[in-house]
Amino acid sequence: MKHSFYIGLCMLLLAVAGCEKEPALTSLQKVSFEGPVAVSPGNVVLQVADTSTTVVSISWPAVDYFREVPVTYSIQFTKPGDVATWAAAYELEVGVNVLNTSLTGKQLNQIAVDYLGLAPDAEGEIAIRVKSYVDRAAYSEAASLKVTPYQLVTHFPSLWVAGDFQGWDIATAKTIVSVTNDGIYEGYIFIPPGGTNEFKLYAQPDWAPVSYGTNNDGSIFESNTVGANFKAPSDGYYLLAVNLNTMTYLLIKTTWGIIGAATPGGWTSDTPMTYDETSQTWTVTANMITGGSFKFRANNAWQLDFGIDADAHLAYANHPWKAYIEQPQLTVPENGNYTITLDLHEPGNYRYDLHKN
Secondary structure, three states: OHHHHHHHHHHHHHHHHHHOOOOOOOOOOOOOOOOOOEEEOOEEEOOHHHOOOEEEEEEOOOOOOOOOOOOEEEEEEEOHHHOOOOOOOEEEEEEEOOOEEEEEHHHHHHHHHHHOOOOOOOOEEEEEEEEEEOOOEEEOOOEEEEEEOOOOOOOOOEEEEEEHHHOOOHHHOEEEEOOOOOOEEEEEEEEOOOOOOEEEEEOOOOOOOOEEEEOOOOEEEEOOOOOOOEEOOOOEEEEEEEEOOOOEEEEEEEOEEEEOOOOOOOOOOOEEOEEEOOOOEEEEEEEEOOOOOEEEEEOOOOOOEEEEOOOOOEEEEEEOOEOOOOOOOEOOOOOEEEEEEEEOOOOOOOEEEEEEO
16 A cells, blocks of 8 residues: 555656746847947047047947946957958957046057057058957947057167168168167167178267277277278178177177967977068068967077067067066967068167968
8 A cells, every 4th residue: 555655656746847847948148239439539640749638539338248247348459451350459458347438649659550550640540349348258340540640759879880781871870779878779780692791880870970890809999980890790680789888799690580389389499580671570471379479589599589568569588688587478369370570670669560361
């Protein structure tokens, strides 16, 4: 009798369980911007005087994530030709639950020239979108801003380098500069094949004294007469550094490459770059990964290499005359094929560019 009772009870429980509703499948609700990004004004002509002045305002609607959570908003800037992927975009984090921001002339000029490579003194166009993020990202539609940036000319103390490589023309002489005004100057010069490879240093853009010469032994001296020329051992691309405190110099021939976990060769071997005389830049096209970082390195050795500083500007990690600095390394925003450019032709303003192909 008990046995029958237990069987009946089990059947009853099974019947009740069977009457319960099937569990409902759940999915993430779609989050999106419900309106456009407003950029005002839509056309800005920047001046040096606008450095600390607000020149453009940007606002956007809130994104609903369907629960009370802090939403982080960022603004992305890129060229119109990059809006299919936004792979080369510069991203500026604005803050949590913030729905508007503004940019000073200095900020907008830096974004336009340093990060996006717009030409100074010419009207260019920037695409702007807003990104929201909690557990996933949402992106606004792109807005457009026309901007005419300026070339910020910083007058560093300089030495002029005239020589056979540039026709011994003091009016067009290359310069090396002292960025920190400490008597130490440096820059990069390209010496093409077919010449004498000789040059001399001048304290002014004129043949008049003061000029510096050498016996090509690593030291310099004031030499205001003909002769005592520097002589590079061969044609090529050289780092020229001069220390007027110790009256010494460095002349190091360089070829450049990229190295790091983000590159095809990892940290084991450099991926070489190619120098272009017309643009005065080094470039490489390579498949890069976002799960690693990389540096620019000269001569397959840890004598000269660049990371970036806190402002994302190129900064030496290794340099023969500097203490080693553990600089942040460069990264790419996503996996893909990139053209990477290293531009060292303007002393005091070394630059790089990443372009996803």
